Amino acid sequence: xxxxxxxxxxxxxxxxxxxxIQPVSGCGLAILSIFSHFYLKxxxxxxxxxxxxxxxxxxxxVGAGGEEQEPSSISIFQLPWLAFVVSILFVxxxxxxxxxxxxxxxxxxxxxxxxxxxxxxxxxGILFGMASVISKLGFVFLEQGFPTMLVPVCISISICCSxxxxxxxxxxxxxxxxIVVSTCAAVASIVTGVVAGMLxxxxxxxxxxxxxxxxxxxx
Numbered sequence: 001x002x003x004x005x006x007x008x009x010x011x012x013x014x015x016x017x018x019x020x021i022q023p024v025s026g027c028g029l030a031i032l033s034i035f036s037h038f039y040l041k042x043x044x045x046x047x048x049x050x051x052x053x054x055x056x057x058x059x060x061x062v063g064a065g066g067e068e069q070e071p072s073s074i075s076i077f078q079l080p081w082l083a084f085v086v087s088i089l090f091v092x093x094x095x096x097x098x099x100x101x102x103x104x105x106x107x108x109x110x111x112x113x114x115x116x117x118x119x120x121x122x123x124x125g126i127l128f129g130m131a132s133v134i135s136k137l138g139f140v141f142l143e144q145g146f147p148t149m150l151v152p153v154c155i156s157i158s159i160c161c162s163x164x165x166x167x168x169x170x171x172x173x174x175x176x177x178x179i180v181v182s183t184c185a186a187v188a189s190i191v192t193g194v195v196a197g198m199l200x201x202x203x204x205x206x207x208x209x210x211x212x213x214x215x216x217x218x219x
Contacts, residue, residue, distance in 0.1 A: 002162075002166065006159075006162060009021070009025065009132065009135070010135055010155070012025075013132060013135050013136045013139060014139050017136075017197060017201075017203045018132050018133055018136040018193050018194075018196075018197040018201065018203070019193060019194045019197035019198060019203045021132065021193075022129060022132050022189060022190050022192075022193025022194060022197070023059055023062035023190045023193070023194065023218070024059075025132075025189075028186070032178065032179060032182050032183075033049075033052050033056075033179055036177070036178045036179040037179070040178060042177050042178065042179055044179065048179070048180075051183070052179065052183060055183055055186070055187055057218075058187075058218045058219065059186070059187075059190060059218070060218070061214050061215065061217050061218025061219075062190060062194065062214075062215055062218035062219065064211070064214045064215075064218070079200050082196055082199060082200050086126060086130060086192075089126065090123065090126070093119050093122060093123055094123075096115075096119060097116060097119045097120075100113055100115050100116050100119070101116070104116075114180060116172070116176065117172055117176035117177060117180040117181050117184070118180065118184050119172075120168050120169065120171055120172025120176065120181055120184075121169070121172055121180065121181040121182065121183065121184025121185040121188065122184050122185070122188045123165075123168040123188075124165040124166070124167075124168040124169035124172065124181075124185045124188075125165070125184060125185035125186060125187065125188025125189040125190075125191075125192065126165075126188050126189070126192050127161045127162065127164050127165030127168065128161075128162060128165045128185065128188075128189040128192075129188065129189040129190070129191070129192025129193040129196065130161050130192060130196065131158040131159070131161035131162040131165065132158070132189075132193050133192070133193060133196040133197060133200065133201065134154050134157050134158040134161060135154060135155055135158040136197070136201060137154050137200070137201065138150055138151040138152075138153070138154025138155055138158075139151065140201060141154070165185075169181060169182075169185055
């Protein structure tokens, strides 16, 4: 199912901006919430449901605020900075995760803490978002007349990012709640895709006032 979904994502990215595709792809949160609660019997309190609802509304708002854009030049010099920021973010998240695990061992706690679920979700979501951006990068290179070989190269790097993201997500799902890990992954994926799309791929905020308001309200 992951592979089939990845193929559909590539098809979508070849036709529309990543800052539009990535938010829309997070709409599975609603289905996941129902599935996790009624089938996996995961217990969620009022705060959990409120957070899931807000995340779902924000996802729809960001997706609804997207619009078709003309191809623009890629900011090549932004790509190394983007990779550097993502690397630093992973170092901080992994450091935070190690501290949480150390405290859990000291207190002899067996169950995952919610912080660990969130960190695994954020790490996997960032990688999923970067995978979409890198795939889109290959298609943009092709549109601008760069060698065709760059498309499979970008897709190969994207597959590596997605594979690593699935690894982190699986580690979170192994002991944590699916709805917490997946919600954090979806939101992180959306934020990463939109921000990286605007910084590295030259994608812009919507020009229409209503669409721009919907986008900002979604954020």
